[in-house]
Amino acid sequence: MLKVIIIGGGIGGLTLGRACLDVGIAVELYEKRPLNQMLSGPGGIFIQRNALRVYKLLWDGGICDRLYQQGGVILKGGFFSKKGEPLYINSPQFIGEPDLGICIPRPELQQILYASLPEGTVRSEHTLKSFEERGDTVQVSFQDGSFTEGDILVGADGLYSTVRSRLNGKDRSDLPSYSGMCCWRGYFDRTGLPLDDQYSWAEFWGQGDRFGYFHVGSDRFSFYAFDNMDVGGNDETEGGSLKALRSRFSSYASPVSAIVEVLGNQPIYRDDIYDRVPLGKEWGRGRVTLIGDAAHPVQPNIGQGGCMAIEDAFELVKRLSPCVQPDSLPSLLRQFEASRCDRVSRVFTTARQVGKLGQAEGVIPCFLRDWIYKLTPPWLADQQFKWLFDYVPHWGEDLDTAEGNFD
Numbered sequence: 001m002l003k004v005i006i007i008g009g010g011i012g013g014l015t016l017g018r019a020c021l022d023v024g025i026a027v028e029l030y031e032k033r034p035l036n037q038m039l040s041g042p043g044g045i046f047i048q049r050n051a052l053r054v055y056k057l058l059w060d061g062g063i064c065d066r067l068y069q070q071g072g073v074i075l076k077g078g079f080f081s082k083k084g085e086p087l088y089i090n091s092p093q094f095i096g097e098p099d100l101g102i103c104i105p106r107p108e109l110q111q112i113l114y115a116s117l118p119e120g121t122v123r124s125e126h127t128l129k130s131f132e133e134r135g136d137t138v139q140v141s142f143q144d145g146s147f148t149e150g151d152i153l154v155g156a157d158g159l160y161s162t163v164r165s166r167l168n169g170k171d172r173s174d175l176p177s178y179s180g181m182c183c184w185r186g187y188f189d190r191t192g193l194p195l196d197d198q199y200s201w202a203e204f205w206g207q208g209d210r211f212g213y214f215h216v217g218s219d220r221f222s223f224y225a226f227d228n229m230d231v232g233g234n235d236e237t238e239g240g241s242l243k244a245l246r247s248r249f250s251s252y253a254s255p256v257s258a259i260v261e262v263l264g265n266q267p268i269y270r271d272d273i274y275d276r277v278p279l280g281k282e283w284g285r286g287r288v289t290l291i292g293d294a295a296h297p298v299q300p301n302i303g304q305g306g307c308m309a310i311e312d313a314f315e316l317v318k319r320l321s322p323c324v325q326p327d328s329l330p331s332l333l334r335q336f337e338a339s340r341c342d343r344v345s346r347v348f349t350t351a352r353q354v355g356k357l358g359q360a361e362g363v364i365p366c367f368l369r370d371w372i373y374k375l376t377p378p379w380l381a382d383q384q385f386k387w388l389f390d391y392v393p394h395w396g397e398d399l400d401t402a403e404g405n406f407d
Helices: 011-022 049-057 059-070 106-115 162-167 241-249 256-261 305-318 326-358 363-375 378-390
Strands: 003-007 026-030 044-048 077-081 086-090 101-105 128-134 137-142 147-150 152-155 177-189 201-205 209-217 220-228 269-275 288-290
Touching (some): 003 011, 011 026, 011 049, 011 059, 011 305, 026 147, 044 106, 049 059, 049 305, 059 101, 059 106, 086 363, 101 106, 101 209, 101 220, 128 162, 137 152, 152 162, 201 326, 241 256, 305 326, 326 378
Parallel strands (some): 003 026, 077 201
Antiparallel strands (some): 077 086, 137 147, 201 209, 209 220
């Protein structure tokens, strides 16, 4: 039986663990954070239809079922000017589905994925120290002196991946690329707010800033806000995050200003936004590979960062089977990486393009942006995003190495 060692207990790592177990591959997952921190996280997350199709195949559909029970269905929504004028609106009909996926608070997604794994699969508070290939195995050691070994090591440890650093012979990760914008995130209850019921999500574009919200189940919503800022800033000089949001979004159309005003009793998280240029057709070496943000972190402008990690996890496991020849594993890992290269690179580019449009500054550039979007026929604007949903995962006959369909 194959054994996969996973470093990182985020979306990609937990999904990979479940996919391995579904095909009879042994798995151990190591996370440096305490378990309660691993099962938390700021803001909500989009699990769009392409990634949701993966969850329909895992754990007898149990993950997908729980997402629908707890989350908010992605229906009609789109981009608006700061005055509230529709710029681009889409709905599930443009991909021929009843919905575009599910939005859910990030902690709830983590808890659902964790619950899908047998007790003992996840070992928290284990910080990776080093790894070394020895014959047909990878030996992995941790800062506390413990160690383990397996047939494959997968780095699912995010933007500052230690696995990625060690592959490059470095103790620390190279600095990622700063996007030029920071992001605030949090939750709110819709009670008493003037939200338009026809939209399950909306994003309002201003000049160098934007504000969005989306339904995450029941009467709960998650918000996010971006502003062009120097790296390393904070809200202390403005009297806190709530005052910082008020100063930027008080002139926005309803319901943005009303949403900001109900955030006073809620935690507001702020961080700088980074990405990295994708690694190309090779992400790892030998019996070691990467998935998700460890390989290709993207800006959160199209809601596909977590979705790419979910797709990665499925496509990696699909190339493996419990009885695969050990000496073929390095080749299979390189095949997996090459098969994902074009898609994740296109997501990276599209996310940057949408961010550049949404964060445009100046009266004339923003007027032209809004004017072009309003005049573009919806069917043509849909083409910017429709390809994202063409991914159809399948195990294939006898769990072969066929790739996901892109119809």
